[in-house]
Amino acid sequence: NAGVTQTPKFQVLKTGQSMTLQCAQDMNHEYMSWYRQDPGMGLRLIHYSVGAGITDQGEVPNGYNVSRSTTEDFPLRLLSAAPSQTSVYFCASSYPGRYQETQYFGPGTRLLVL
Amino acid sequence: GDSVTQMEGPVTLSEEAFLTINCTYTATGYPSLFWYVQYPGEGLQLLLKATKADDKGSNKGFEATYRKETTSFHLEKGSVQVSDSAVYFCALRAGNQFYFGTGTSLTVIP
Numbered sequence: 001n002a003g004v005t006q007t008p009k010f011q012v013l014k015t016g017q018s019m020t021l022q023c024a025q026d027m028n029h030e031y032m033s034w035y036r037q038d039p040g041m042g043l044r045l046i047h048y049s050v051g052a053g054i055t056d057q058g059e060v061p062n063g064y065n066v067s068r069s070t071t072e073d074f075p076l077r078l079l080s081a082a083p084s085q086t087s088v089y090f091c092a093s094s095y096p097g098r099y100q101e102t103q104y105f106g107p108g109t110r111l112l113v114l
Numbered sequence: 115g116d117s118v119t120q121m122e123g124p125v126t127l128s129e130e131a132f133l134t135i136n137c138t139y140t141a142t143g144y145p146s147l148f149w150y151v152q153y154p155g156e157g158l159q160l161l162l163k164a165t166k167a168d169d170k171g172s173n174k175g176f177e178a179t180y181r182k183e184t185t186s187f188h189l190e191k192g193s194v195q196v197s198d199s200a201v202y203f204c205a206l207r208a209g210n211q212f213y214f215g216t217g218t219s220l221t222v223i224p
Binding site: 004031033035040041042043044045048050056058059090092102103105106107108 | 118155156157158159160163203205210211212213214215216217
């Protein structure tokens with residue numbers, strides 16, 4: 001049981017480049033989410049999904065796209081990277097409903113946009 | 115909108131000292147409240163939670179009580195250890211969305 005895995009661990013992009021941050025979980029969790037962590041800002045929710053085929057926006061969705069074609073995977077796409085997207089990105093998953101509180105976080109992806 | 119405000123750090127304590135990290139919240143409904151902990155280089159882990167007013171969450175010697183009248187969920191521990199050094203986040207759940215505080219860094223020195 002690997003839990004929540006994220007790739008890559010670290011990435012450097014140039015402004016305007018695109019990339020996809022991968023997130024996978026093997027716990028059959030229906031709820032998955034993406035956060036960014038910035039100094040002095042805590043974690044902010046970017047997008048979330050309550051099941052395959054269903055996604056919704058969080059607090060800071062601009063500049064990011066997501067899709068959820070399977071229960072296991074929830075990739076985050078940056079279509080045209082900007083320096084303001086330099087951050088640490090965390091993926092999390094949990095069971096739905098009242099078990100949703102226990103979110104399991106991945107180890108994070110550190111992204112630097114030049 | 116919904117939000118969480120927690121005391122800024124960093125906090126430095128000697129081993130066996132008493133810890134309090136303040137957290138207050140703003141929410142339109144009846145949120146669930148949480149404390150998460152992040153150790154260096156890792157993702158967040160759930161430390162404790164409370165789902166309704168007057169509930170007390172506890173784990174590993176840490177405690178927090180959901181106070182609706184003061185909209186607070188302060189984290190306490192009676193005797194901290196060096197291994198408690200980490201960043202602590204207060205959070206609330208409103209529907210399908212989670213809102214986190216800015217985090218409080220705790221360093222415990224021997």
